[in-house]
Amino acid sequence: MSQPDLCMTLPNGRRSLTGSAIALGPLDGRYKAVTEPLVDYLSEAALNRDRIHVEIEWFIYLCKKSVLPGLSPLTEEQELALRSIVTEFSPEDINELAEIEATTVHDVKAVEYFIGRRLAAIGLEHLTPLVHFGCTSEDINNLSYALGIKDAVHHVWIPQAEELITQLRTMAEDSAHTPMLSRTHGQPATPSTVGKELAVFAYRLNRHLNAVKEVQFLGKINGATGTFSAHIVAAPDVPWLKISEEFVSSLGLSWNPLTTQIENHDWQAELYHAMSRFNQVLHNLCTDIWNYISIGFFRQIPVAGATGSSTMPHKVNPIRFENAEANLEIANALLGTLSATLIQSRWQRDLTDSSSQRNIGIAFGHSVLAMSNVVKGLKRLDVADDVMAQDLDQNWKVLAEAIQMVMRAEAIAGVEGMENPYERLKELTRGQRVDAQRLQEFVASLGLSAQAQKRLSQLTPALYTGIAPDLVQFMNRSN
Known part of the structure; x- marks a missing residue:
């Protein structure tokens, strides 16, 4: 395929920038270094590699089980040669697939032909009809997407989420005893500690992370409308239900026995809902941290050589948290759309899911990018305990709650x-x-018991944090 002419002039008189090395979007451009690990699992090339993987494993499985007359288990060398088509999948293979698809105008059929071309060299040309046997395209697609999404979740998204929660836990433990004035409705309220407030987010995020970890990745292989019709006609004595379940399970997926032409994607909606909840809690953390920075509770450690503002030299902007907010909003917009779209299909099949699923990597990319920015932002925060101490000392009125509660107990x-x-x-x-x-004079005038009088006379806003430091330990609970 010829490359676009970089010297082409646009209608506005400027030189065209089109070219294979120039990205349209930020995930493959500005932020490529952060999101690139997802390419191995959620890109078009990764999907095709997984399709080849599923087709070849199905081919090997049918031979191993001697499912059809004339089939027998392959030799170890033949199995290795087949699997090497996947393990050695290369840029040249990507281009070859694209060329085949340009003719077939069908991506899964292109994969079938791609594999068929390689069987002669393995001594299996006579088994070319076995490639894609009994399969509709969605038998291959649903398994391939499930494998790619599962790998992206477990090898990219979850590790990034765990790094974020670990960073939060470390900060919470380090600041467990640092008192700070709380603000409910934006107004001064009963003090807490920095660590306890961070632990709240660590606990919340961990719960939603666990929900992501518990999602089952489902798959099916049952023919054009999920009835095994062609299978039964071609080989009526074969236990196709058992074979279907065994094969799907052998891929590390959970078998779905009851589908239309497509695996109905409910598990994807469950996954994206769980991810969305995690993202929304993280968004809440970002806005809270942003506000704490704005009132001086956290100081940002400047990056050497970095510029905060093009005109105001003093500024250190909370860009990591602002960036994360935007990317979390984009991620959740996409995840929400995917969740709603993928669980619906007209009758036994339509193609809305096919177009929608091509955007899964984008949704994951914005979420991973946001988490990466939050981790970087948290690592460059210092707790401004002096500012917090001053804030507490200016708000003795928050002890009114303690005084009136003691009065109730005394009554x-x-x-x-x-x-x-x-x-x-x-x-x-x-x-x-x-x-x-003034507060101490009021307390002295109440006529409290000696014990109550002593407790309140020793109380300060900085000491009015209850058992906040002890509560930090609960952030490690899994439920």
Whole structure:
């Protein structure tokens, strides 16, 4: 195939940039270094390699089981030679497949012919009719997609998610005892610790990661409408149900016994929903971190030589988290569309799933890119404990909750003068500036028991964190 002319002039008078080395999208261009591992599993070339793998394993399996008259197990050398078509799949093979498909105008048929061309050299030319025996294209496609998606999940997406959660856990443990003022509805609220708040996200993300890990990857091989009709006519005495289940299981997939022409993709929807939930929680983390940076709770460690703003030299922008937000939104838009589209098919078959599934790698790419950016962003954060300490010291009114709760306990214990604790603290603090002295004077005037008086007199916003440091340990729970 000839390459586009890089000297071609566009209608606007500029030189054309079209060419094989120039990417249209950011995943294969600007961010290629991050997303490239997905190429091995979710690219068009990877799909074709997996199709060849499924076709060859089916060929070998039928011979091994002597499913048809005249079939017998292949020699070890013949099996190795067949499997080497997959293990040695090369750029030249990719081009050859493209050339065959240009004639067939059918991608799976091109794979069948591609394999058939190689059988003579292995001494198996007489078995050319066995290639794709009993299969509709979707028998090959559904298994190939399942294998590629499974590998992408387990070898790329999950490791990246685990690295992210590990980074969060490390930060949570390191800052488990660092007090910070909470903000509910954006207003000063009961203090927590940095570690406990990060642990909340680590726990949430880990739950959704576990949901991804628990998804079953289903597959089927049962003919044009899932009825084994051609199989039964061609070989009526063969236990096709058993063979179908054994073969699908041999690929490391879960067998789906009841389908139309397609495997109905419900497992993909389950997977993408789980991934979407993970992504949405991560988006929540990004916006929280962004806001903490904006109020000075976290300091960003500058990258040597980097520029934050083209005009404001002082700026260190939270670009990693902003980048992640955008990519998570794109990923979830695609995952949502895939989830909704793939579980629907008109009657026994339509091609909407075929076009949709070609975008799976893009959805994965934006998710992986986002996680990578969050990891990099978290690694360049410093906890600004001095800023947090100042913030706490300016918000003694948050102790109003503790005081009124002690008053309630005192009233229950029979201490006089503890009426209307909530209303009295509301009057003291709401819309008012309350410092340590004023709050302590109020506490001293209440007539509390000696024990309660002592507890409250020693309490400060920085010490009002309950068992937040102890709660960090729960982020490692799997449920």
